Each structure stands twice: as structure tokens, then as C-alpha cells.
Amino acid sequence: MTITRLIASSAVAAxxxxxxxxSVNAQEREVKLSGFGAMSGVVRSFGINSKAALEAAADEVNxxxxxxxxxxxxxxxxxxxxxxxxxxxxxxxxxxxxxxxxTLVGIGPTCSNVAEPLFGILQKKVGDAGDSGLQFPxxxxxxxxxxxxxxxxxxxxxxPDEGAMYRALFQxxxxxxxxxxxxxxxxxxxxxxxxxxxxxxxxxxAAKEGFEVKGEAKWLLADTNFTNQxxxxxxxxxxxxxxxxxxxxxxxxxxxxxxxxxxxxLVIGLTSSSSLETLQGCSAEAEAIIIxxxxxxxTPEAQAAAxxxxxxxxxxxxxxxxxxxxxAILKSVIESEGVMAKPDTVQADRAKIRNGLAKxxxxxxxxxxxxxxxxxEAVKPFLFVHAKSGKWExxxxxxx
Amino acid sequence: MDFYLGLLQIMxxxxxxxxxxxxxxxxxxxxxxxxxxMAIGAYVAAMLTVLSGWPxxxxxxxxxxxAGFMACLVGFPALRVHGLMLVVATLAFTEIVRLFFFNFDYxxxxxxxxxxxxxxxxxxxxxxxxxxxxxxxxxxxxxWSVVALVMAALWWMDRSRAGAVLRAVGEDEIAAQSCGxxxxxxxxxxxxxxxxxxxxxxxxxxxYTTHIEQTNFTIMVATFAIAYPILGGLxxxxxxxxxxxxxxxxxxxxxxxxxxxxxxxxxxxxxxxxNIRPSGLLDARTMATLRRLFGRREG
Numbered sequence: 001m002t003i004t005r006l007i008a009s010s011a012v013a014a015x016x017x018x019x020x021x022x023s024v025n026a027q028e029r030e031v032k033l034s035g036f037g038a039m040s041g042v043v044r045s046f047g048i049n050s051k052a053a054l055e056a057a058a059d060e061v062n063x064x065x066x067x068x069x070x071x072x073x074x075x076x077x078x079x080x081x082x083x084x085x086x087x088x089x090x091x092x093x094x095x096x097x098x099x100x101x102x103t104l105v106g107i108g109p110t111c112s113n114v115a116e117p118l119f120g121i122l123q124k125k126v127g128d129a130g131d132s133g134l135q136f137p138x139x140x141x142x143x144x145x146x147x148x149x150x151x152x153x154x155x156x157x158x159x160p161d162e163g164a165m166y167r168a169l170f171q172x173x174x175x176x177x178x179x180x181x182x183x184x185x186x187x188x189x190x191x192x193x194x195x196x197x198x199x200x201x202x203x204x205x206a207a208k209e210g211f212e213v214k215g216e217a218k219w220l221l222a223d224t225n226f227t228n229q230x231x232x233x234x235x236x237x238x239x240x241x242x243x244x245x246x247x248x249x250x251x252x253x254x255x256x257x258x259x260x261x262x263x264x265x266l267v268i269g270l271t272s273s274s275s276l277e278t279l280q281g282c283s284a285e286a287e288a289i290i291i292x293x294x295x296x297x298x299t300p301e302a303q304a305a306a307x308x309x310x311x312x313x314x315x316x317x318x319x320x321x322x323x324x325x326x327x328a329i330l331k332s333v334i335e336s337e338g339v340m341a342k343p344d345t346v347q348a349d350r351a352k353i354r355n356g357l358a359k360x361x362x363x364x365x366x367x368x369x370x371x372x373x374x375x376x377e378a379v380k381p382f383l384f385v386h387a388k389s390g391k392w393e394x395x396x397x398x399x400x
Numbered sequence: 401m402d403f404y405l406g407l408l409q410i411m412x413x414x415x416x417x418x419x420x421x422x423x424x425x426x427x428x429x430x431x432x433x434x435x436x437x438m439a440i441g442a443y444v445a446a447m448l449t450v451l452s453g454w455p456x457x458x459x460x461x462x463x464x465x466x467a468g469f470m471a472c473l474v475g476f477p478a479l480r481v482h483g484l485m486l487v488v489a490t491l492a493f494t495e496i497v498r499l500f501f502f503n504f505d506y507x508x509x510x511x512x513x514x515x516x517x518x519x520x521x522x523x524x525x526x527x528x529x530x531x532x533x534x535x536x537x538x539x540x541x542x543x544w545s546v547v548a549l550v551m552a553a554l555w556w557m558d559r560s561r562a563g564a565v566l567r568a569v570g571e572d573e574i575a576a577q578s579c580g581x582x583x584x585x586x587x588x589x590x591x592x593x594x595x596x597x598x599x600x601x602x603x604x605x606x607x608y609t610t611h612i613e614q615t616n617f618t619i620m621v622a623t624f625a626i627a628y629p630i631l632g633g634l635x636x637x638x639x640x641x642x643x644x645x646x647x648x649x650x651x652x653x654x655x656x657x658x659x660x661x662x663x664x665x666x667x668x669x670x671x672x673x674x675n676i677r678p679s680g681l682l683d684a685r686t687m688a689t690l691r692r693l694f695g696r697r698e699g
Binding site for chain 2: 039040082083085088089090092093094096097099100113116117120121123124130131132133134145151189190192195196
């Protein structure tokens with residue numbers, strides 16, 4: 001083979017290869033979705049689990065053939081994940097980075113103190129030409145503080161309704177254990193979610209259901225000493241202790257309560273603490289704690305999803321379970337709205353996804369059907385779990 | 401593009417924060433109160449635009465004035481302590497301010513919703529920029545115009561007698577006093593100017609993040625405030641800008657793709673830079689070289 005023929009055949013091969021790859025690209029485009037949340041710091045486990053859930057769910061969709069785009073071609077879901085360190089400024093920066101790229105939807109954040117400013121920089125009312133806020137859909141999986149999606153028409157959440165959960169829980173306790181009359185709270189004061197859940201949810205609901213609220217002990221997310229708080233709990237001598245805190249300080253408080261011999265008849269925990277971290281941190285002390293949650297591996301779909309997430313080095317709980325569900329919801333919206341996923345249709349695709357999400361009245365979740373509210377929140381099915389021998393076991397499934 | 405403009409906004413606010421500490425550091429005082437002044441400026445300016453409907457610039461100036469006034473009040477008792485004791489005293493001030501806003505509720509009804517600060521849950525809907533049609537570019541230009549004004553004022557001050565006096569106090573208090581310099585006036589003035597600049601930074605911060613809460617103004621912010629001028633060097637105001645670009649642009653944004661490793665590298669790179677450039681990124685020698693390069697002789 002002469003040099004000339006070698007060059008000519010190489011050129012032909014290169015053209016054929018390029019043509020083939022172009023043809024593959026033309027038939028299977030990339031649909032870019034970005035997750036973001038805390039991958040570092042005290043709440044890093046939430047980000048790690050959400051990332052694993054997103055990747056597992058996208059992998060499942062891609063293995064099943066991908067998503068059908070508006071022009072009939074197939075799209076492959078591509079996930080990237082950003083660490084916002086649970087910091088408002090970084091969360092905004094990450095949102096701007098995503099909005100500047102081909103990302104169609106942002107899924108996150110972990111922390112409510114990031115979600116609030118982030119939703120604030122989004123356009124408040126869709127179509128308002130006078131509002132220069134970002135026109136970028138965000139579909140939150142973790143940040144759970146009550147009522148955040150109403151901040152912007154571009155903000156959607158798939159997080160449980162804690163008001164309904166704790167109302168059902170206190171009603172159930174009242175019915176099944178009528179001898180329990182008093183409640184004492186423990187609240188992680190400097191975390192938006194835990195603080196709001198105690199003051200705006202647990203405390204109010206307990207009082208409305210006829211329980212006497214005997215006050216609350218307060219601590220901070222980074223606290224490691226709970227001596228005074230446990231002493232306050234002992235002094236209150238309440239039948240129920242309701243701890244509105246994340247796994248790290250929940251465990252600290254439970255351990256100190258054990259050390260001081262504080263033995264309430266019942267302990268209730270925060271939704272976010274129905275996770276593996278609590279069992280890893282204080283399995284013995286958390287024994288019998290009751291927590292309402294929107295995820296438990298109680299259906300074949302939930303079990304399969306949990307196994308898939310584990311393969312991506314994550315654990316499925318109520319938050320990462322929502323991230324997993326978000327991918328399935330987005331797949332159906334992308335298909336129903338005819339998203340094109342082309343470089344020149346990014347903004348139009350975002351608007352289609354926003355409109356598609358806004359139209360939803362219910363979605364299929366891992367443990368049942370969730371309803372969607374007009375203010376872009378979810379009303380998810382839930383159940384009560386309790387810690388038993390180092391595992392979360394379903395205690396009761398309310399008719400919700 | 402939007403992302404880079406957003407990054408410019410962040411850098412602008414952090415530059416103001418660094419400059420607020422720069423003024424105080426010139427007099428040899430290390431203050432961790434800048435986060436407290438920033439919080440005061442943030443809450444005052446946000447309350448004025450959201451609750452009272454003030455125009456932004458007037459609200460920012462009011463926030464800066466209140467923060468400066470508080471800094472002046474803090475300056476007098478702080479004069480009684482030096483060195484590490486001053487660090488502890490100013491840190492205590494920042495914590496007092498943070499805890500004040502942690503418990504500060506002042507909401508008014510606006511239509512069907514209530515707006516204003518709500519203690520630990522923070523102060524949301526500070527949406528002056530988007531509601532008035534300011535794009536990211538407009539906001540970035542505005543912030544850097546403010547930064548340019550403050551830098552020009554400090555640059556002029558640095559080259560005037562006032563700057564020489566500040567540096568003289570910072571170099572040797574006793575020698576400065578023996579030359580007839582009123583230490584109290586100089587230190588309180590520096591603290592006041594620093595407080596006002598931090599308050600300005602806070603006011604802008606509140607409006608570009610749209611939500612503030614007490615956790616935004618912790619010891620970490622105070623540490624960053626003094627880290628910028630120290631890392632950048634006290635020879636010139638441009639050192640602070642260089643340090644902000646290094647930390648916010650490179651360490652935080654540039655290395656985000658490294659995930660967990662970013663946090664490990666963060667501290668290590670700062671230590672490395674401080675070892676390589678012990679007098680700051682832009683020390684006196686570098687500044688002299690730059691002046692020569694740009695055709696100006698040392699005065």
C-alpha cells in the first residue's frame with residue numbers, strides 16, 4: 001500500500017466514523033439534568049444519596065431505551081451533580097452555572113436555607129416581562145421547609161407535606177395510646193427545616209390534637225454536648241419527646257438522654273432522621289423512635305430502586321427516594337411536552353418542562369401516588385416507621 | 401455568561417467585605433466584627449427596600465451609615481483591648497449581632513402574605529433587582545461601580561496624609577502617639593469606615609441573594625473578611641481584590657468539579673500561598689515592580 005492510498009483510506013475511514021457518530025448523535029441526543037446539594041459538611045450524606053439516586057434512576061431510564069423526544073428521536077439522560085456546601089451564595093452560583101449550560105432542569109438543593117434564596121432569584125410569575133429573574137425550572141428533592149415552592153412559578157418540589165404527616169401521627173397516637181398527654185420538644189434551632197418543623201408543625205399540631213406542650217430544649221446543628229437539653233427534658237417529665245433535628249444531633253440528644261436516664265414513653269423524630277445515618281449513629285438509643293416518612297422499601301418498585309441506588313453507593317430514604325422519583329416524573333414530562341433537547345431549544349425546552357410540571361395533578365411514586373397542588377408542592381403518601389433492632393420497620397400505614 | 405456575571409457579583413461583594421477589614425488592619429487592629437456590621441447593613445437595607453419601599457441606593461447608604469455608627473460605638477470600648485483580646489471582643493460582637501437577628505421578628509402584611517425578618521427563619525423576598533428588571537449584567541455593573549468608588553476612596557486615602565497616619569499607627573502605636581497622632585481618633589475612624597463598607601457589602605448581599613438569615617453572618621464570614629487583605633497583602637487595595645479572585649474564583653468556583661477534594665485542597669492551597677508569598681499576593685515589592693512596569697516611579 002502506497003502512502004497515498006494509505007492516506008486516502010484513512011480519510012475515508014475517518015469520514016465514515018464521523019458520519020456514523022453523527023448519525024448516532026442525531027438519533028440519540030443528550031438530555032442534561034443537573035443535581036445539586038450538599039456533598040460536604042455536616043449534611044453531606046443527603047447530597048451523596050441524592051446523587052446516587054439520580055444516577056441510578058437515569059441509568060434505569062437509559063437502559064430501558066431513554067426518553068422519547070419531540071421529533072421522535074431517543075434521548076439519553078445525562079446527570080451531573082454540583083456541591084453547594086449547603087451555602088446560599090454557592091447554591092445561587094451553581095444555579096447560574098446550570099442555567100448558563102444546556103441543563104434543562106435543576107434537581108435540588110439539600111438545604112432549605114439554599115432553596116429560599118435560590119427560588120428568590122427565579123422569575124416569580126411566569127411570563128412577567130418586568131421580572132428579570134432566572135427562567136430555569138428547579139425540581140426540589142430534599143429541601144423540605146414548609147411552603148417554599150410558592151416563592152416562584154419556576155420552583156417545584158417533590159417533598160412530603162410535614163403538616164399532614166405529623167397531624168396524622170399525633171391523631172394516631174391519641175387514638176392508640178390515649179394515656180399519653182404531654183409533649184416536650186427538642187429542636188435544632190439554626191437549621192431552617194428542623195426549626196420550622198418544630199414551631200410551625202409539631203408544636204402546633206400537638207396542641208391542636210389536645211396534647212399539653214411543656215416547652216422545648218434548643219440546640220444547634222454543630223452542637224456535640226446535650227447535657228442541659230437532656231436535663232430540661234428530664235425536668236419536663238413529658239410522656240412524649242418530639243425531636244425536630246437531623247440525624248447527627250438527634251443521636252447526640254438520644255445518647256445524652258440515655259446517659260441521664262430520661263425515659264419518655266414515646267420518642268418522635270424528624271422526617272429527615274428516618275435514614276440510615278440515624279441507625280448507624282445510635283441504633284441502640286434510637287430503638288422504638290417513631291418517624292413519619294414518605295419512603296420505605298415496602299413496594300417492589302421501592303425495593304428495586306433501593307437496590308439500584310445502593311449500586312451507585314447511595315442509600316434510598318425519603319429524600320433520595322424523591323430524587324429517584326423526580327427522574328421518572330421528568331421523563332414523562334419530557335415525553336408529553338415534546339422536549340427537543342437541541343442546543344438551540346434549551347430555553348424553550350425549559351419552558352415546556354415548567355409547563356408540564358405545572359400541569360401535573362398527580363404523579364406515580366415509589367410507595368404510591370402523590371398528588372400535586374396548585375402551588376407546585378406534592379402531597380405524598382406516607383407511613384410511620386420505627387427503629388427496631390437496627391432497622392426501620394413499618395409501624396403503621398395511615399389511609400392518606 | 402450569566403454564570404460568570406453572577407460570579408462577578410459574588411466577587412464584588414466579597415471585595416467590599418475584604419476592603420472593610422483592610423481599613424481596620426492598616427491600623428494594626430484585627431477585627432472579627434465585620435460579619436456583624438455586614439449583617440446590620442444587610443437587614444437595614446433590606447427592610448428599607450422591602451418594608452418601606454425605599455429606592456435601593458438610599459437604602460444601601462442608610463444600611464452603611466447604621467453599620468458605620470455601630471462600628472463607631474464598638475470602636476471606643478474596643479480601644480481598651482489589644483491583640484487577641486480585641487479579636488475575642490469583636491468576635492463577641494459578631495455573635496451578639498447574629499443572635500439578635502436570630503430572634504428579631506418584624507413582619508408586616510402585604511396583601512395575602514407577610515414580609516420582613518422572621519427570626520431564625522430569615523428574611524425572604526428581597527427581590528428589588530428582579531422586580532425592577534435589573535439583569536445579571538446590570539447588577540454586576542452596579543456592584544463593581546460601588547466597588548470602584550470604594551476602592552478609589554481608599555486608594556486616595558492611602559496616598560493622602562490620612563493613609564500615612566493609619567499606617568503609622570499600624571506600624572508602631574507608641575511612635576505614632578509620640579508624633580502627636582491621636583490614637584483614639586485614628587482607630588475609631590478606621591473602625592467606622594470599615595463598618596460602613598461592611599454594611600454596604602451586606603446591603604448588596606441581601607439584594608442579590610434575595611434571602612438573608614443569621615447563618616449568613618457567622619464567624620466564617622468574619623474570617624474570610626480578614627483573610628482577603630492578609631492573603632492579598634496590605635501594601636495596596638489591589639491585594640484584597642487579588643485574594644478575592646483567588647479564593648472565590650479559583651478555590652471555590654474553579655475547583656468545584658473536585659467535589660470533596662475541594663475542601664481539603666482549599667486550606668492546603670491557602671497555607672501554600674501564604675508560605676510562598678508571606679507578605680501577601682501583592683506585597684510591596686510586587687507593587688513596586690508593577691508600578692515600574694506601568695511607567696511610574698516610586699515616590
